[in-house]
Amino acid sequence: MIVKAIPTNIITGFLGVGKTSLIKQLLKTKPEGETWAVLVNEFGEVGIDAGLMDASNSGVQIREVAGGCMCCAAGVPTQVAINQLIARAKPDRLLIEPTGLGHPNEIIKVLSAPHYQNVISLRSTLCLIDARKLRDERYRGHDNFIQQLHVADVIVTTKTDLYPEFEAAQGGQLAEELTQYLNELQLSDTSVMEHSALQGISTSLLESLKLPRRQATKASGSQSAVFKPVNSSSSLLRHTADTLGLQGIFAESASEQGFRFDARGLVRKHNQGEGCFSCGWVFEPMQEFDFDKLMQFISAQTQGHSALLRLKAVMITSDGIAGINWSDGDMALTELDDSLDSRLEMIATQEINWDEVEQGLIGCLVA
Structure with a gap:
C-alpha cells in the first residue's frame, strides 16, 4: 500500500x-x-x-x-x-x-x-x-x-x-x-x-x-x-x-521479453522515427563472442559510418561479459556481472547496410 x-x-x-x-x-x-x-x-x-x-x-x-x-x-x-x-x-x-x-x-x-x-x-x-x-x-x-x-x-x-x-x-x-x-x-x-x-x-x-x-x-x-x-x-x-501493439510493456523488463530466434540463434529488430534509424540484435545465451574480434568489429563500425550516432551492447564474450557504450567518439567499456543474452544496437541518422553489419557481427562468434 x-x-x-x-x-x-x-x-x-x-x-x-x-x-x-x-x-x-x-x-x-x-x-x-x-x-x-x-x-x-x-x-x-x-x-x-x-x-x-x-x-x-x-x-x-x-x-x-x-x-x-x-x-x-x-x-x-x-x-x-x-x-x-x-x-x-x-x-x-x-x-x-x-x-x-x-x-x-x-x-x-x-x-x-x-x-x-x-x-x-x-x-x-x-x-x-x-x-x-x-x-x-x-x-x-x-x-x-x-x-x-x-x-x-x-x-x-x-x-x-x-x-x-x-x-x-x-x-x-x-x-x-x-x-x-x-x-x-x-x-x-x-x-x-x-x-x-x-x-x-x-x-x-x-x-x-x-x-x-x-x-x-x-x-x-x-x-x-x-x-x-x-x-x-x-x-x-x-x-x-x-x-x-504494446504487449512488450507487460514483460518484467525488455531483457525478459520472449524473442523468436531464427535457426542461427539470433533475432533482429528495427525502429525509425525522429529522423533516425535503429537496428538491434539479440543472440541466444549459449552464443559466445571472441572479445578481440568483437572490439575490432565495433571499431570498424564506429569509424566507418559517419551517420552513426550511438552503439551500445551487452555481450557475452570469451573474456567475460562486456558492456559497451559508444557515442560520437566517446567509448565506455565495462565488465558486467551477469547477462541473460548478448545484445547490440546501433542508431544512425540514415539507413546503414544492416545485412553487412550482421554478417560482421556473426563473424565475431567463437567457432
Whole structure:
C-alpha cells in the first residue's frame, strides 16, 4: 500500500549524453534500507540500458519500455509500466529515463495527472547536456534537443572530464557558448550544474533531486483530463494494449521479453522515427563472442559510418561479459556481472547496410 507519494525525477537529454551512466552513479548513493526504481525507455527495440546499469543491488528495481513509446501521446504504455513497477518495487524513489530522441513533456503530463497526485511527488527534471554538441547543428537545431532543455528544472553539463576547456568556474569558452545558447532559448534562469563521471555525484546534484518540479502544473495543462487511472491486471487494458501493439510493456523488463530466434540463434529488430534509424540484435545465451574480434568489429563500425550516432551492447564474450557504450567518439567499456543474452544496437541518422553489419557481427562468434 502506498503510504506517501513517491519522489520521482525525470532524467532527460539527447542521445549519448550519459543518462544511463549518471543513473548508475545515483544508484550507488541510495541510502541503505531504501528501494529505488528505474523506468527506462529506449528508442531501439531490443532493450540494452538495463543491462548496462548492471544493478546487482537488491534495493534497486529496473524496468524497460522499448521502442520509444514512453513519450508518445497515448499515455497507456507509460501508465501501465509505472503502475506495475510501483506495485512490484514499492520504491522510496523513482527515476525515469526517457529515450534521448523523445520529448519528455508527455511523460510529465502523465505524472501530473490528478490520479497520480497521492502516488507520485514529481520533483525536479534534470536535462543532461554535452556542451561540445552545441557546435554541431545536428544537435543544436534539433527540436527534441531544444524541447528537452525547455522542460528542465536543472541542466547538468556532463562528460566535462573529457573537455577540460569547459572550465565553468573560470568562464571557459564552451561555458560561455552554453550560456549564450541558453540565453537565446530564454533559459537564463534555469540552474546549471557541472558533472564529471570521474568525480562522482556531488552533494549539490543529489540535493537538486529533492527540488520540486517548477513546471509540473504548467506541463499538465488542459490535456491531463484525458489520462484516467488504469489497472494493469484488467482484461480491458490488456486488450487495449494488444490492439495498440504494446504487449512488450507487460514483460518484467525488455531483457525478459520472449524473442523468436531464427535457426542461427539470433533475432533482429528495427525502429525509425525522429529522423533516425535503429537496428538491434539479440543472440541466444549459449552464443559466445571472441572479445578481440568483437572490439575490432565495433571499431570498424564506429569509424566507418559517419551517420552513426550511438552503439551500445551487452555481450557475452570469451573474456567475460562486456558492456559497451559508444557515442560520437566517446567509448565506455565495462565488465558486467551477469547477462541473460548478448545484445547490440546501433542508431544512425540514415539507413546503414544492416545485412553487412550482421554478417560482421556473426563473424565475431567463437567457432
